[in-house]
Amino acid sequence: MSDKFQLHALLKRDAIELLELPLSTLLLMNDSNYPWFVLVPRVDNIQDIYQLDWQQQQQLLNESSLLSEILMQLFKGTKMNVAALGNVCPQLHVHHIVRFAEDITWPKPVWGAFPMKAYSDEELSLLKGKVLPALEKILTQE
Template sequence: MNSEFVLHPQLANDCFVITDFPLSRLLLCNDSAYPWFILVPKIDNVQDIYQLDWQDQQQLLNESSMLSEVLMQEFNGDKMNVAALGNVVPQLHFHHIVRYKTDPCWPKPIWGQQKLTPYTDAELIEVKERLMSKLVAILAS
C-alpha cells in the first residue's frame, strides 16, 4: 500500500470520503437517488483486480463482501449491485449500489439513466452516521 495514495480526480470530484478500510478507501457517490458506495484499493497504478497480489485480492473481496452485507442490512435493498468497470476512471474501484425493485431505473443499470441528485448537507450527515455506526463495530473486532 502506498502512503502517498492519490484518489483519481473524477472520484474525488464525484464522491465523499467516508472512511478507510485496511486495503481500501470507502467513498459515497454524490447521488442521493441510490445508496451508492465505492471501494478504491489504496494501491497506485492498478486498473484491474488481477493486477493485485493474491493477498490484496482476498482482502478486497473480504471488504467488498462485508460492505455489501452492511449496506443490505442498513438500507434493506432488493438487490446489491457490485461492479468494477473502469472504462471512464481507470483507477481500480468497485461500485456497491443498493437497488430496489421500485427505483426509477429497475431493472436496468443506473449509469446514464437519469441526472444525479446531490446530497443535501443533512442527508450526507445522516448517511455517514448510519453507516459508520455499523462499520466501526465491525472494523474494531
C-alpha cells in the same frame, strides 16, 4: 499499499470520502438516487483486480463482502449491485449499489440513466450516521 497513492480526480469530483478500511478507501457517490458506495484499493497504478497481489485480492473481497452485507442489512434493498468497470475512470474502484424494485432505473443499470442528485447536508449527515457506526463496529471486532 503505496505512499504515492492518490485518488483519481473523477472520484474526488463525484464522491465523498468516508472511511479508510485496511486496503481500501470507502467513498459515497454524491448521488442520493441510490445508496451507492465505492471501494478504492490504495494501491498505485492499478486498473483491474487481477493486478493486485493475491493477499490484496483477498482483502478486497473481504471488504467488499462486508460492505455489501452491512448495506443490505441497513437499507433492506432488493439487490446489491457490485461492479468494477473502469471504462471512464481508469483507477481500480468497485461500486456497491443498493438497488430497490422501486428505484428510478430498476431493473436497468444506474450509469447515465439519470443525472446525479447531490445529497443535502442533512441527508448526508443522516446517511453517515447510519452507515459509519455499523462499519466501525464491525471493523473494531476484527
